[in-house]
Amino acid sequence: MSLLSDLVNLNLSDSTEKVIAEYIWIGGSGMDMRSKARTVSGPVSDPSKLPKWNYDGSSTKQAPGEDSEVILYPQAIFRDPFRRGNNILVICDAYTPAGEPIPTNKRCAAAKIFIHPDVFAEEPWYGIEQEYTLLQKDVKWPLGWPLGGYPGPQGPYYCGVGVDKAFGRDIVDAHYKACLYAGVNISGINGEVMPGQVKKCRVSSSFYLR
Known part of the structure; x- marks a missing residue:
């Protein structure tokens, strides 16, 4: 194996508690995926324990250039099949700094329906x-x-x-x-x-x- 292959397959769990969290969201077209990675101090299974993060929405067609900050809210965690170990994929949705969902954030409206008591009492499939x-x-x-x-x-x-x-x-x-x-x-x-x-x-x- 090459040195690059060795590093790609390096298991971080053998040497550190740190975890790579890949934050993933949908871009401005509604069809493109975006992501960025950050280091967290240890294994995480609850998305509410992860920090919110930000990105430049003017580069993803989700904010104007003069006010480009968009905030990522972690919503779900999946095991990372690429990095493996304790590393995770974090599915996020996006909000303005004021806490308003941006127009391409379709999950927010759907979540309101799913948490309604009449719906929550059911088991939707x-x-x-x-x-x-x-x-x-x-x-x-x-x-x-x-x-x-x-x-x-x-x-x-x-x-x-x-x-x-x-x-x-x-x-x-x-x-x-x-x-x-x-x-x-x-x-x-x-x-x-x-x-x-x-x-x-x-x-x-x-x-x-x-």
Whole structure:
């Protein structure tokens, strides 16, 4: 192994109580993810024990340049499948310094519904399906498609098996395992109708809304 690989896989728990917390939030487009890391003094399992943090919202299209500070409120913690050990992923939402949710903070409105007594007394369940397409390295063309061409007719690929039908299976399985390691409640995966297309189903009980 190279020195870089050794450092990437370095287990901090062997030498320090310190933990890397990766704060994650949704950017101004509503589609892009943003993150920044900070060191905390020891293992944390309750998001309320983590400090709030800030970022430059003018760089994420979430605040004007003359008043750019946005505050991150930790809302949920997941185990970090990349750094592993006691390191964590921290799902956050964003507020103005005055404590008002910024316009792209959709979780806040949803949380108000979920904490209403009539809703809180129930056990809400909902399903979220995530679909994505794997692209060939260095070209913007789906995995399993001939470069510049098209695959065979739809049919063999849906829930298919075999190297000529289930493309990128190692990547898909790695993603699946990383989510389960982190504590994301994924109910299953399957190949979709197009080569290189994958669907993951997550079943969640109110996720981090309450």
